[in-house]
Amino acid sequence: MPKQTFLNLPEEKRMLITRAAIDEFAEYGFEAASINRIVAESGISKGSFYQYFEDKMDVFRHLLDTLAEEKTQFFKDCHPPGKDLNIFGYFRWMIKTGLKFNSANPKLVKAIARVMLSEGYYYGQMFADVRKRTMDALIDLIRTAKQNGEIDASVDEKTAAHVMDAWGNVISNSILDEGMQKRTWSGGCDLPKHKSILMTCCP
Amino acid sequence: MPKQTFLNLPEEKRMLITRAAIDEFAEYGFEAASINRIVAESGISKGSFYQYFEDKMDVFRHLLDTLAEEKTQFFKDCHPPGKDLNIFGYFRWMIKTGLKFNSANPKLVKAIARVMLSEGYYYGQMFADVRKRTMDALIDLIRTAKQNGEIDASVDEKTAAHVMDAWGNVISNSILDEGMQKRTWSGGCDLPKHKSILMTCCP
């Protein structure tokens, strides 16, 4: 966790630092990210940095918290789906909302995704926790769907959760990367046509 | 390309260096990979290294070549599918064979995947080329399938290629996550014993 000193900072300064960190991790990943660049970019001194955070890992943890916080808020602000949606409709809503969020916060998402996807395995418990939480939520969803008769009882819950998880990631990443390359981010949720047909099932 | 000096090297020494490079990139990604560690690991001097390769990028290019070469050979050695397979059967065969290859060469695949997936965009043409080749191969496949009447003429080729590409990744990832449980994929494809990020690449 960031130290108290950081939390005492005025919002504006905190945002400045956070944004600099996001840029750095998004561009260089964890190993190659440079604290010197972060402090230079955000205009604070190195000493201050280490008064705000324990170490490099600590800044990244702060980004994880930021993501969780902002994403949760985003999902709350979005009108939640009607109660009558079945699991497939609900999953579709989740992906769509997730994509909207990614479109609105490409750098933050990329920073996290980069580190988690390619270096995450080396950083132990923290990443495992995030993954487990996601997986548990999906399994829960599937279990409910089974009880409602929307999914056949014979379906293996874990496998289905993996498919849903991976599917969501692939779509998100492919869109995110495309957007990063083209640098054309309209805040809207309009997706390229070929990306929105993806809820098909294939042997 | 590696310099001629490298190609003149005895096979054994070349392999030693290549393997050291694979380990390094797999573990640290491109930015954080250390040439010092590579030369230490492979027991050559720094000066020699720079007589073999232009620079860091050059070693990585060599790994890309190695992957392409080995994967092509692997697919050739595998019994190719019967001529009577339709596009779906063929696609399934491709994925299955790709997974086998990944299981057999986890480090190499991981080294490439890591750099390409998370840092590739910064290295310009090279990355774009690989992706384009994959996509073109898929589009070609689909076009042929259309001519054979296996796919409706109205299907957009690019869209379908994206779906196939994404599906390949989904399956790879989901299998990988289950890797610990030694589940067997239909067709007797042994599961990888450790986690790594896979890239489904069509030769």
Add this chain to the structure above:
DNA sequence: CCATAATATGACCAGTTGGTCACATGACCA
């Protein structure tokens, strides 16, 4: 106004990086 506590600073550290270069070694040929 001063004392104390909180915060800010950048010089400094040992260690690393990718890359160079003058030189040593050794293989081949005359």
Add this chain to the structure above:
DNA sequence: TGGTCATGTGACCAACTGGTCATATTATGG
């Protein structure tokens, strides 16, 4: 044998790394 040329070597370079710490600045409240 001596000469030539490809190959091997590691000390060396400037630039950077994550992290520390003594000191300077500011805020607080009595």
